[in-house]
Amino acid sequence: MTxxxxxxxxxxxxxxxxxxxxxxxxxxxxxxxxxDNFNKKYKxxxxxxxxxxxxxxxxxxxxxxxxxxxxxxxxDHPELEQVRxxxxxxxxxxxxxxxDVAAKIANSTPKFIKPRYMFFGADTIGxxxxxxxLVDLESGLASDINKLEVSDxxxxxxxxxxxxxxxxxxxxxxxxxxxSGFLWTTIxxxxxxxxxxxxxxxxxSCSIIPGVFEPIKPDPKRKGEVIQYTPKIDPKDLKVxxxxxxxxxxxxxxxxxxxxxSFGRGIKDSPEQNIKLVENLAKxxxxxxxxxxxxxxxxxxxxxxxxxTYMIPDRVIGTSGRKxxxxxxxxxxxxxxIQHVAGMKDSEFVVAINPDDNSPIKxxxxxxxxxxxxxxxxxxxxxxxxxxxxxxA
Amino acid sequence: MTLNIAVIIKLEPDFSEGNVSYNPDGTxxxxxxxxxxxxxxxxxxxxxxxxxxxxxxxxxxxxxxPPVAEMALQMAQRxxxxxxxxxxxxxxxxGADTLATAEVLKTGIKKMQGNIDIxxxxxxxxxxxxxxxGPQTAWKLxxxxxxxxxxxxxxxxxxTIRVKRLVTLxxxxxxxxxxxxxxxxxxxVDPSYKSLFNTVSQRLAYEKYxxxxxxxxxxxxxxxxxxxxxxxxxNPTLVGLPGSPTIVYKVERIPKGxxxxxxxxxxASNSEHIRKAVAKMREALASMxxx
Numbered sequence: 017m018t019x020x021x022x023x024x025x026x027x028x029x030x031x032x033x034x035x036x037x038x039x040x041x042x043x044x045x046x047x048x049x050x051x052d053n054f055n056k057k058y059k060x061x062x063x064x065x066x067x068x069x070x071x072x073x074x075x076x077x078x079x080x081x082x083x084x085x086x087x088x089x090x091x092d093h094p095e096l097e098q099v100r101x102x103x104x105x106x107x108x109x110x111x112x113x114x115x116d117v118a119a120k121i122a123n124s125t126p127k128f129i130k131p132r133y134m135f136f137g138a139d140t141i142g143x144x145x146x147x148x149x150l151v152d153l154e155s156g157l158a159s160d161i162n163k164l165e166v167s168d169x170x171x172x173x174x175x176x177x178x179x180x181x182x183x184x185x186x187x188x189x190x191x192x193x194x195x196s197g198f199l200w201t202t203i204x205x206x207x208x209x210x211x212x213x214x215x216x217x218x219x220x221s222c223s224i225i226p227g228v229f230e231p232i233k234p235d236p237k238r239k240g241e242v243i244q245y246t247p248k249i250d251p252k253d254l255k256v257x258x259x260x261x262x263x264x265x266x267x268x269x270x271x272x273x274x275x276x277x278s279f280g281r282g283i284k285d286s287p288e289q290n291i292k293l294v295e296n297l298a299k300x301x302x303x304x305x306x307x308x309x310x311x312x313x314x315x316x317x318x319x320x321x322x323x324x325t326y327m328i329p330d331r332v333i334g335t336s337g338r339k340x341x342x343x344x345x346x347x348x349x350x351x352x353x354i355q356h357v358a359g360m361k362d363s364e365f366v367v368a369i370n371p372d373d374n375s376p377i378k379x380x381x382x383x384x385x386x387x388x389x390x391x392x393x394x395x396x397x398x399x400x401x402x403x404x405x406x407x408x409a
Numbered sequence: 410m411t412l413n414i415a416v417i418i419k420l421e422p423d424f425s426e427g428n429v430s431y432n433p434d435g436t437x438x439x440x441x442x443x444x445x446x447x448x449x450x451x452x453x454x455x456x457x458x459x460x461x462x463x464x465x466x467x468x469x470x471x472x473x474x475p476p477v478a479e480m481a482l483q484m485a486q487r488x489x490x491x492x493x494x495x496x497x498x499x500x501x502x503x504g505a506d507t508l509a510t511a512e513v514l515k516t517g518i519k520k521m522q523g524n525i526d527i528x529x530x531x532x533x534x535x536x537x538x539x540x541x542x543g544p545q546t547a548w549k550l551x552x553x554x555x556x557x558x559x560x561x562x563x564x565x566x567x568x569t570i571r572v573k574r575l576v577t578l579x580x581x582x583x584x585x586x587x588x589x590x591x592x593x594x595x596x597x598v599d600p601s602y603k604s605l606f607n608t609v610s611q612r613l614a615y616e617k618y619x620x621x622x623x624x625x626x627x628x629x630x631x632x633x634x635x636x637x638x639x640x641x642x643x644n645p646t647l648v649g650l651p652g653s654p655t656i657v658y659k660v661e662r663i664p665k666g667x668x669x670x671x672x673x674x675x676x677a678s679n680s681e682h683i684r685k686a687v688a689k690m691r692e693a694l695a696s697m698x699x700x
Contacts, residue, residue, distance in 0.1 A: 030578070032576075032578050032580075032581045032584075033581070035581075037578055037579070037580060037581070038579060038580045039579065098586075100588075101544070101553070101554045101555070101556070102553055102554070105548070139577070139578055139579060140556070140557055140575075140576045140577050140578055141576075141578065143540050143541075143544075143556075144540075144544045144554060144556045144597075146541075147507070147540070147541040147543075147544035147545045147548070148544045148545065148547070148548040148554060150508070150545075151508065151511065151544075151545045151548040151549060152548060155654050156506065156508060156653070156654025156655035157507070157508075157541060157654075157655070158655060159539040159540065159541055160539070169658070171658075173656065174650075175650040175651050175653075176656065189658070193663060197663070198662060198663060199660055199661070199662060199663065200660070200661050200662070200663045201657055201659075201660050202657070202658040202659045202660075202661075203655050203656070203657060203658065204655065204656055204658045205654045205655045206654070206655075206656060208651065210651075213646045213651045215646075217654035226579040226580075227579060255590065255591050256553055256588065256589070256590040256591075257588065257589045257590075258586060258587070258588050259571070259587040259588065259589055260586070260587045261584050261585070261586045261587075262584065262585045262586075263582045263583070263584055264582065264583050264584070264585055265582060265583075266583060274694050275694060301690070301694070302694075310424065312600075313424045313448060314425070314448070315424050315425045315429065316425070317425075328601070329600050329601065330601070339579060343693050343694055343696065344690055344693040344694050346690075354663060357669075361669060364693060364696070365689070365690070365692075365693035366670065367686065367689075367690060368672070369677075373674060376665065378668075378672050378674075379665075379667075379668035379669060379670065379672070380668075380669050380670055381670055381672045382670050382671075382672060382673065382689070383672060383673050383675060383686055383689055383690075384672040384673070384674045384675065385675045385676075385677050385682070385683075385686055386674060386675065386676055386677060387676070387677030387678070388677075391677055391678075392677040392683075395677065395680075395683045396683060396686065396687060396690075399683050399684055399686075399687040400687050400690070400691070403684075403687055403688065403691060404691075407691075
């Protein structure tokens with residue numbers, strides 16, 4: 017297949033209760049920046065295409081254009097009001113392969129096959145949809161990306177190139193931070209050019225971590241076109257029914273607390289006692305308790321009660337948990353992996369307690385108290401009580 | 410009416426203290442770290458066991474991995490009292506991305522006892538963390554995919570299932586969604602899933618199957634079937650490296666970013682420093698900022 021058969025970046029827009037999820041505009045922003053550079057570098061004119069599924073969503077198309085979309089493919093249908101994986105997967109996959117739709121996008125004819133790149137949100141909606149859509153499109157997918165670049169890559173690879181050097185032009189380099197937060201893995205989705213297993217793999221796709229990329233400044237004068245799409249829905253797929261949807265508030269309430277105290281792997285010397293210390297500090301500060309991602313994997317043995325109260329995904333601050341912005345954030349025994357920082361960087365004032373002043377959290381805090389939490393927290397509690405007594409007197 | 414269940418699981422690094430080992434630069438030391446049944450896989454097995462207790466289901470557990478992964482199968486059997494354990498193991502499978510892994514798992518599930526009505530998988534692996542293998546396997550099987558499931562009930566007569574899903578989205582409150590679907594389905598179990606056994610008969614069945622699970626897993630080898638690529642009958646160009654669209658191009662240390670804040674470094678052993686820290690913290694809490 018020639019390179020010209022794959023064009024544009026398709027961004028799958030996410031909604032909740034008819035409203036745009038923030039990640040939708042963040043993805044459009046990154047797609048805009050990426051394609052502006054791309055078009056300059058390759059002297060081409062490929063487009064940012066938003067793919068919008070839902071019901072009564074036509075009024076959102078302008079917002080998408082203002083935020084960087086050149087085209088919005090809009091599938092507005094009562095059966096698309098809620099996300100159902102099978103129906104959504106098929107409609108997105110249809111859109112991605114639809115020649116008539118592509119023909120309405122400038123510079124697509126005559127031989128468009130599939131999009132060049134495709135973006136999804138790395139959350140409850142996009143994570144699953146990206147997986148199933150890409151199986152249907154028979155291509156590859158990288159998850160939880162926080163950096164993207166396009167470059168021409170020369171590669172010698174036993175499987176991909178049969179051991180010979182090959183140049184892969186316009187390749188999307190997809191950077192994903194690993195679970196530790198210290199390593200960046202670059203994933204590429206590449207055609208097999210090895211003659212014995214030759215296969216095209218497009219679109220090159222990824223799911224993008226919410227909260228990482230900035231939307232562009234909306235421009236109400238931006239020009240864009242809306243392409244209405246009538247989805248083909250198989251009646252058999254309608255047997256999957258959404259019976260009810262209930263909004264719940266988590267028992268963990270970061271929003272109404274002015275302070276949050278979080279702990280990480282630094283509790284390891286005496287996990288149970290240290291969690292209790294953190295609990296006490298939080299009590300004195302009137303704070304909610306958060307944790308870093310590794311804690312939610314229950315790496316330490318503590319009482320059932322402490323474990324089920326604190327070592328849970330609901331309390332995770334960071335890219336795979338909550339993003340918070342309290343007045344005061346206290347990071348106890350947290351090294352400051354980038355996933356964690358993404359969740360707390362908007363805090364007003366940050367205090368870190370850590371014995372190691374080389375840990376990355378030092379660059380993310382306003383006060384760094386060097387010391388072991390076992391020593392520091394009791395002193396802080398004592399002093400907090402003393403100062404509040406004076407204030408009340 | 411029988412119910413046939415599959416659970417797909419993964420052998421993963423054991424992140425518990427004492428078993429996990431980190432390199433000085435903070436990255437995982439894979440050579441020194443022990444392996445275990447992944448925590449999300451364990452939750453998938455727990456969800457399957459609920460069907461054993463409630464519906465007297467037949468359970469098969471499958472995994473793709475090296476021979477040592479049979480340890481994870483044994484651990485899963487201990488949880489869900491499976492009648493059948495499948496290990497898909499071949500050097501040809503090595504280096505598979507999620508798409509190529511899903512191809513092996515799909516083929517394996519089709520070889521399990523009976524026609525599988527429900528497949529359970531974990532939410533995501535603790536080491537890979539992509540969360541893609543489950544939905545991709547579901548799509549290849551042609552099963553309805555239901556993710557983030559926290560509760561389920563099967564209607565054996567109508568061959569339908571009702572599940573509750575936890576939908577979390579940044580910028581919105583969590584939503585519990587109740588979905589009904591005809592069997593077969595593929596369920597990725599949410600980390601917060603818990604089985605509840607309310608009636609006396611359920612609790613008695615629970616005890617009975619727990620005992621059986623212990624005996625079976627002590628003798629897990631007699632339930633174990635190992636398949637290589639040929640025995641499984643997979644197309645070798647769809648598995649392992651040849652079947653993987655994606656490659657890991659490079660791994661690098663994440664460069665240290667520009668410091669976002671200039672920290673004042675205080676010494677915990679200096680009481681004046683502690684006083685200063687607390688004063689600042691109180692100031693932050695007292696400040697009136699409209700959010």
